[in-house]
Amino acid sequence: MSIDPVPSEPVSPGAGPKAGETWVAQDAADAAHPFLSWFAGLQRSEPAFVWAGLFGGNAQSAFPLVLTRRSESIAVSAATLARDALAEGQFKMASLQDASGAMTALAMPLAGLDRVCVALIERKLVEASRLAHPFRTMCEHLSSLLMPKVAGQASSGAEIGQHDLSDADLLDLLSIRDEAEFAQALFAHLERALSPDQAVLATIRRGKTHVLRSARAQDPLPRGSRAGQTRLAALHAATRAQETLLLSWAPKAAVPGSGHGVDLVAVQSEDGVARAATLKLPRRQGGHFVWLGLWDKVPANLDEQWIGLAPGLGRLAVLLDAGRGANERRWRDNLPAWTDPRGWRLWAALASVMLVVWLLLPAPLHVTGQASLRSVDQRALVAPRDGFLSQVHVRAGERVEAGQLLAELDTRELSLRLSRIDAQINQAQSRRMAAMAGFNTAMVQVGDAEIEAMAAERALIALLLDQSRLVAEADAIIVSGDMAERVGTALRHGEPMFQLAPLDGYQVAIDIPQKDITQTAIDQSGSLKLTALPFDDFPIVIERISLRAAGEGGEPGFVALARIEAGHEAFRAGMQGVAQIETGQAMRGWVLVRDMVFWAQVQWWRWIP
Structure with missing residues (x-):
């Protein structure tokens, strides 16, 4: 009966095909x-x-x-x-x-x-x-x-391809899902078709070779022999070749998908055989199936047998490769063996055990805080009197030497007062001399009193003039005080101008986080690393812990003052860094997650109703 199962327009069941089209249903x-x-x-x-x-x-x-x-x-x-x-x-x-x-x-x-x-x-x-x-x-x-079979394809009285990989054989092979059964069926068909004297079928993936089938009971790839090494080299060379088939000889007629194998020539010479060939097929699980066949004598129709098998083997290779997953393509098959995921499991297990042991080992528990260098005896330089700032010779951060002029106050008014007091003293001395000449004892005593009072006033003016020049008392660093912008403005007596830190004698001020204050105590040791000296560690010892008020800079908190056990010539007051205080020991895992646990506890307490 005839039907049209794919009509170009809707038809009723049993309608006939269109002109020129014939569809035959299954019966x-x-x-x-x-x-x-x-x-x-x-x-x-x-x-x-x-x-x-x-x-x-x-x-x-x-x-x-x-x-x-x-x-x-x-x-x-x-x-x-x-x-x-x-x-x-x-x-x-x-x-x-x-x-x-x-x-x-x-x-x-x-x-x-x-x-x-x-x-x-x-x-x-x-x-x-x-x-x-x-x-x-x-x-x-x-x-x-x-297509109808073409006669006249016989060679030497026998039909070529009597053991070809037929479509039925091809479909039977593709339907086998178990790898061992597939290997057995493939090996058996190649044995029937080619009749090699020796043969071995192996899988090769990421440099690892596993023998599946062999024509002989003994090991076909003995490690201690040159024959085993040359065979193994030929198997691996087949996986790297572009061709599916590699032959050690040049066939009389072209074999589709074949090439010349240099490594097979070495196998042929080492084993003393007449012919050697390899066949490579993709493996569903990744890698390749590789078959190696050896013939002790040259078969009469070996070329014809390969010519008959080659098309079917090529189609089988295409279908096997199409069935492989995207992550198992051949570009991954030549990766080193250590990248095999099965090997990763062992290394991952060993790494996990080592990580657990490392986390359980004791480790120092540190309190870490921002640190800055301070001078032990910082001194403030203040305005010695009321007056106007005349000149400034230094800025904050500069190093000064003892006796170096730092700033000057306006002395013009004092100079005038000094000149006037000198003139008054001269007049008083002249009156005293005239009284002495007139033997006026009372006037002489009055003149002496005036001269003494004016001399004291002059000494005060001279002192103020001398103090108008602000100098450094010792070698030091100007920690703060940028007075350049105050030139020409009035200063009040006692107003701070500069903060000087001597070059010898430093201590460290460490900001202690509030979560760590209970772990910090006096006489605890630690180390200091300064940003300016990143390759040096300086030992420190806590001497005092105090509360830092909000007005002292930063948020309210705690400050630990520590002495430095070993100084450095490059130390400068104001240097910043990080200090670590050793507060005891704990498991390394707890040291790593301690801060996170404390934070999580506080956040949970805030969130819960």
Whole structure:
């Protein structure tokens, strides 16, 4: 009976095909049709294929599943795609949609035949795209199944390819999911087809070799022999080669997908055999299957056997590679062995044990705070009198020497007062001399009193003049006091002008966090690291702990004053750094998470109702 399972327009059940199109449904007579076994193998390889059929004039086809299980819109779209592929002679893909969900249709013209193979996949277009290449390869196999056999392909009285990898063999291999069973079936077929005297099948992944099958009971890759080393080198060379087949000889006729193996020549020489060959196939779990065959004598039809096997082996390689996951492509197979995830588990376990032991070991418990250098005896230089600032010779941060002039006050008024008092003293002395000449004792005594009072006033003016020049009493660093902007302004007596720190004798002021104040005590030792001297550690000892008021700079908190056990010539007051105070010992894990736990406790207390 004839039906149209993919009509271009809705038709009633049992309607005939359009002109030039023939569709043959499955019945008892079609049970042996090669298309059935082809589609059964396709479904075993990839269950996502739910339907396939042939389209074209005079097509003889079978349909394992009936398309009417889907809507007519799917049928119309699939028929249109098939006609476009047949008309243009190109592979086509399209996304189809109906009430049952999304599907993808694939249409591939069959080489040498006026037909198109159409298949439906219950996947979206993006997910189905990875199956496009294996489907096209399988369609090439289908073309060879449906084309009539060509006579006259015998060689030396025997038909070439009597042990070829047929489509049935190919589909049977692809349907095997267990790796050991797959290796056994592949090894057995190669044994039947090629009859090597010695053969070994192994897997190679990331530099590791595992022998699966061998034609002999003894180890085919003995480590202590040169033969085993050359065979192992040939197996690894096969995984790096571009070709699927490597031969130690030059065949009389070209073998598809083959190349010359230099390492096989070494195997042939070392083992004393006549021929050597390797076959490489992708492995689903990553890496490669590699088969090595050796022939003691040259078989009469070895080239013909390889020529017959090569197309099927090439198709098998393509389909195996298409079935591998995106993370197992061959670019990862040549990575070093230590990157194997199975090896990572051991190293990760060892690292975890070492980490746990390290966290349980005791470690010093430190209190860390910002630190700054202070002079032990800092001195303030204040204005000696009321007056105007005349000149400033230094700025904050500069180093000064003993006797160096720092600033000057205006002395013009004092100079005038000094000149006037000198004139008054001269007048008083003249009056005293005149009284002495007149023997006026009373006037002489009055003159002496005036001269003495004016002399005292003059001494005060001279002192004020001398104090108008502010000098450093010792070598020091000006910690604070930038008076350059105050030049010409009035100063009050006792107003601070400069803060000087002597160059010898420093102590450290450490800001103690409030969460650590209970752990800090006098006489605890620690170390200081200054930003200006990052490669030096200076031992310190806590001498005093005091409360810092808000007005002293920064937030209210605690300050620990510590002495420095070993000084440095580069020390300067005001240097900043970090100090660590040793407060005891605890497990290293607790040292690492202590601050986080304290913070979490406070936050939890704030959040809970």
